[in-house]
Amino acid sequence: MATDSSALAAWEKLAPRQVATNGIELRVYEAGAGEGPADRPAVVLCHGFPELAFSWRHQITALADAGHRVIVPDMRGYGGSSRPADPAAYDMLTLCADLAGLLDALGLTDAVFVGHDWGAAVVWHMALLHPDRVRAVAGLSVPPAPRAPVAPMSILRSRLGDEFYICWFQTPEPETALRADLRRTLLSREAPTAAWAARDEPAAPLPRWLREDELAVYIETFEETGFTGGLNYYRNIDRTWELMEPLAGRTVDQPSFFAIGSRDPVGTFSATEGLDRILTDQRGHLVLDGAGHWIQQERPDEVNAALLDFLGSLRAPAANERTTPA
Numbered sequence: 587m588a589t590d591s592s593a594l595a596a597w598e599k600l601a602p603r604q605v606a607t608n609g610i611e612l613r614v615y616e617a618g619a620g621e622g623p624a625d626r627p628a629v630v631l632c633h634g635f636p637e638l639a640f641s642w643r644h645q646i647t648a649l650a651d652a653g654h655r656v657i658v659p660d661m662r663g664y665g666g667s668s669r670p671a672d673p674a675a676y677d678m679l680t681l682c683a684d685l686a687g688l689l690d691a692l693g694l695t696d697a698v699f700v701g702h703d704w705g706a707a708v709v710w711h712m713a714l715l716h717p718d719r720v721r722a723v724a725g726l727s728v729p730p731a732p733r734a735p736v737a738p739m740s741i742l743r744s745r746l747g748d749e750f751y752i753c754w755f756q757t758p759e760p761e762t763a764l765r766a767d768l769r770r771t772l773l774s775r776e777a778p779t780a781a782w783a784a785r786d787e788p789a790a791p792l793p794r795w796l797r798e799d800e801l802a803v804y805i806e807t808f809e810e811t812g813f814t815g816g817l818n819y820y821r822n823i824d825r826t827w828e829l830m831e832p833l834a835g836r837t838v839d840q841p842s843f844f845a846i847g848s849r850d851p852v853g854t855f856s857a858t859e860g861l862d863r864i865l866t867d868q869r870g871h872l873v874l875d876g877a878g879h880w881i882q883q884e885r886p887d888e889v890n891a892a893l894l895d896f897l898g899s900l901r902a903p904a905a906n907e908r909t910t911p912a
Contacts (some may be wrong), residue, residue, distance in 0.1 A: 591797065593643045593644045594643060597615075597646070600615045600617065602615045603616075606687075606691060607684050607685075608680065610667065612661070612667045612684060612688060613639070613660040613665055614657060614658065614659045614660075615639050615646065615657075615659075616658070617655075618649070618654055618656050619655070625901045626897075627697060627900070628654065628656070628697040629649050629655070629657070629698045629897070630659070630688070630689075630697045630698070630699050630700070631700050632659070632685070632700065632708050633658075633661060633704075634702050634705045634706065634727075634728075635816040636772065636804075636808065637664075638664055638804065638807055639659055641702065641880075641883060642882060644886030644890065645882055645886065645889070645893065646658055648890040649893065649894070649897075652897070659688065661708075662676065662681060662684050663814070663816055665807050673818045674825065675818070676815070676818035676821070678707070682708060685708070695719070696718065696719045697719070697721060698723070699720055699723050700726070701726065701728075702880075702882055703879070706727060707728050709723050709724070710838060711830070713838045713840050714833050714836050715833070721840065721841075722843075723838060723841075724842065724845075724893060726845050727850055727852055729844055730844075730864045733830065737824045739823055749779055751779050752823070754780050755821065759783070760778065761814055761817065763778065763783035764778060764812075764813045765809075766783075768805045770787070770788070770789040773791075773801070775790050793884070795885075839866045840867065841896075841900055842868050843868070843872075843893070844861060844871050845872040845874065847873075847876070847884070848876060848877060849877060850877070850881075870895065870896055874888060
């Protein structure tokens with residue numbers, strides 16, 4: 587069950603360490619010994635906003651028990667990792683360089699990268715920017731997208747208005763608004779906007795998949811760090827679009843997997859059909875009926891099973907590979 591205390595207990599036994607990469611430090615949690623069997627590649631789990639490495643507490647043990655070395659960083663700007671003050675330090679080239687440097691620091695040639703929310707956006711780009719370092723890639727909740735014809739923020743403003751949360755995040759107001767009531771922010775069932783911030787209302791009830799002691803981990807961490815690091819990911823959307831121009835039209839050719847909840851609002855403004863035009867070796871597309879955005883926490887058993895199936899597919903011979911002697 588998602589609310590079982592065993593995931594939290596197992597997480598608390600992990601000893602994080604600071605890993606130097608790309609001019610910063612990432613706080614990294616690991617499970618699984620060494621590199622594991624040759625057919626069990628290392629797996630790097632990348633979280634989104636407003637999350638932490640802790641958001642993967644249900645996955646790290648399950649994947650490690652299957653024989654994988656599992657590496658879970660607090661991403662740049664979050665938790666115990668470095669939080670550069672310069673907003674320009676959060677573009678996609680830089681975020682992916684953090685992960686490439688993380689592999690170097692851990693003595694790994696490549697890994698399977700799995701991301702949720704902004705972490706998904708990062709791992710899709712990682713597959714394009716550092717293809718030789720990505721054995722396979724899986725994204726949860728945020729699909730890959732072709733390059734927009736113009737700067738993405740102009741599209742979002744014209745289609746969804748300045749009130750849309752991503753547009754609001756371009757302003758300085760969210761820093762204060764999101765910190766005003768951390769419990770309300772972290773339990774919100776809608777994307778924060780200026781209108782949301784102006785309302786005087788109590789926090790939403792705790793969802794069935796989140797325990798009070800798990801929520802406390804998020805509250806204590808964001809009380810210390812604030813949200814500026816994570817907000818800076820959004821503030822580099824147009825800059826990343828400019829920097830990624832040389833990769834326009836490229837496809838993700840590594841084995842890939844995508845999953846999303848049927849009630850995830852991201853699906854209302856991100857195209858989740860036709861992914862085979864971008865993902866040339868897609869080995870799964872899972873829609874979790876009735877699930878929302880936080881699927882690896884809300885439906886961990888199903889997500890774990892799907893990820894293990896995907897990882898297992900990497901050990902299967904390709905369709906055009908001989909399985910018997912000629």
